[in-house]
Amino acid sequence: MVLAAEAAPSAASPTQPTSPGPSNDVPDRSQRRLRRSADRKVTNLPSPNGRTAKLANTFGLPAGRAFSCPGATATCERVCYAGKLEKLYKGLREVLVGNMAALTGLDRNGMAVLLTDMIAGFRVDCERAERRGAVVPRDFRIHWDGDFFSLAYAEAWADVIRSSSDIHFWVYTRSFDPRALDVLPTLAYLPNLTVYLSVDPDNLAVAREARKRNPWVHWAYLAETFAAGREDLSSLPGKRYPCPENGRRIPLISQKGSACIRCGVCVSGRGDVVFSVAKR
Numbered sequence: 001m002v003l004a005a006e007a008a009p010s011a012a013s014p015t016q017p018t019s020p021g022p023s024n025d026v027p028d029r030s031q032r033r034l035r036r037s038a039d040r041k042v043t044n045l046p047s048p049n050g051r052t053a054k055l056a057n058t059f060g061l062p063a064g065r066a067f068s069c070p071g072a073t074a075t076c077e078r079v080c081y082a083g084k085l086e087k088l089y090k091g092l093r094e095v096l097v098g099n100m101a102a103l104t105g106l107d108r109n110g111m112a113v114l115l116t117d118m119i120a121g122f123r124v125d126c127e128r129a130e131r132r133g134a135v136v137p138r139d140f141r142i143h144w145d146g147d148f149f150s151l152a153y154a155e156a157w158a159d160v161i162r163s164s165s166d167i168h169f170w171v172y173t174r175s176f177d178p179r180a181l182d183v184l185p186t187l188a189y190l191p192n193l194t195v196y197l198s199v200d201p202d203n204l205a206v207a208r209e210a211r212k213r214n215p216w217v218h219w220a221y222l223a224e225t226f227a228a229g230r231e232d233l234s235s236l237p238g239k240r241y242p243c244p245e246n247g248r249r250i251p252l253i254s255q256k257g258s259a260c261i262r263c264g265v266c267v268s269g270r271g272d273v274v275f276s277v278a279k280r
Contacts, residue, residue: 009037009058009085009092009144032102034059034118035095040253041245042141042260045129050255055125057139059118061103061146062086062096068146070181071174073202075222079277082145096145103153111156119164139267141260142171149175154183161193170194170267172220174203176210184214194269196220204232219272229274239271246275 036056040046043053061068063083069076077083086093103111119140126136148154154175161169169192175181176197187195199207200222211217219236223229226242233240244250245259252259260266266273 009039009060010053010056032106032114034099034102034114036118036122037095037144039141039144039258041258042139042144043253043258044126044137044139044261045134046253046255046257048255050253053253053258055122055129055136057122058141058144059099060096060144061100061149062093063145063147067100068149069174070149071147071177071198071203073174073200075200075202076174076198079222086145100146108152108155108159111153112159115156115160116163119160119167123164123167137261138167139261140167140169142169143173147173147175148181148183151181151183151186154186158186158190161190165192168192168194168267170196170269172196172198172266174198176214176217177203177206182210184210184217188214189216194218194267196266196269196273198222201232218266218269220266220275221272222275222277224277225280226274226276229276233272233274236272240274241265241271242274242276246279248279 037058037060038053038056039058040053042058043055044057045055046052047054060082063069063072063080063086064077065072086096102114106114122140123138126138129136142157148157171193173183173195174197175183184195187193196218197207197210197220199219207219211219219233221229221233221240223232226247229242230240244263245252250259250262256262265271
């Protein structure tokens with residue numbers, strides 16, 4: 001779940017293959033590639049001036065029920081910035097649609113191969129930056145845009161996460177309703193993965209049941225205000241934190257790092273997080 005960004009994430013690198021065309025133009029298997037995105041809010045390495053992302057440590061798919069979000073709610077479709085950015089930036093949309101096209105028609109193993117190659121590229125970028133003296137946490141956010149769209153796709157990610165013990169992954173998902181798609185059993189208890197359920201008043205009841213079945217998950221709760229979020233979650237045990245970037249207490253990115261890496265709550269899974277539509 002994402003709420004605010006000052007600029008669209010960029011593609012990983014000009015040396016990466018250009019994305020395929022629209023989703024109905026499925027590329028030949030030998031030409032399929034996945035492209036990472038450089039997102040200032042989550043990057044694991046900011047530029048020296050603290051204004052841009054130097055490393056691409058996230059991956060996206062097109063948002064919405066028609067594409068990769070079977071668990072989308074009316075609230076998330078109303079406020080999700082990612083879908084708005086897709087409409088504003090043609091190049092960004094092409095990257096996301098290209099990623100979806102590359103995955104189309106593949107089974108679990110086929111998707112795992114593409115994801116493995118993409119994560120290998122991330123690892124190479126981290127190693128290159130480290131050789132130049134940078135301190136680079138190996139943190140990777142799955143889905144700055146989009147979600148798990150099938151069980152086979154979630155299984156492919158689980159395979160890649162298990163084989164990438166040197167990298168810590170984190171993800172927010174709305175794919176936890178058994179009536180549509182529930183990927184939580186597939187992602188359960190992977191030691192290098194933190195999972196947050198993206199929850200709002202529209203899917204609160206379903207999320208409560210999901211947490212009963214999966215007590216290891218965390219919540220990223222979206223309310224109109226932080227106070228409303230605290231009230232809605234008051235009966236839940238454990239700690240909860242207001243997102244400091246969403247509440248304008250830390251910048252999106254600075255020389256100290258990106259907001260998500262600096263805060264670390266979601267990355268490490270220290271507790272539930274509250275987001276506010278009003279940012280107050």
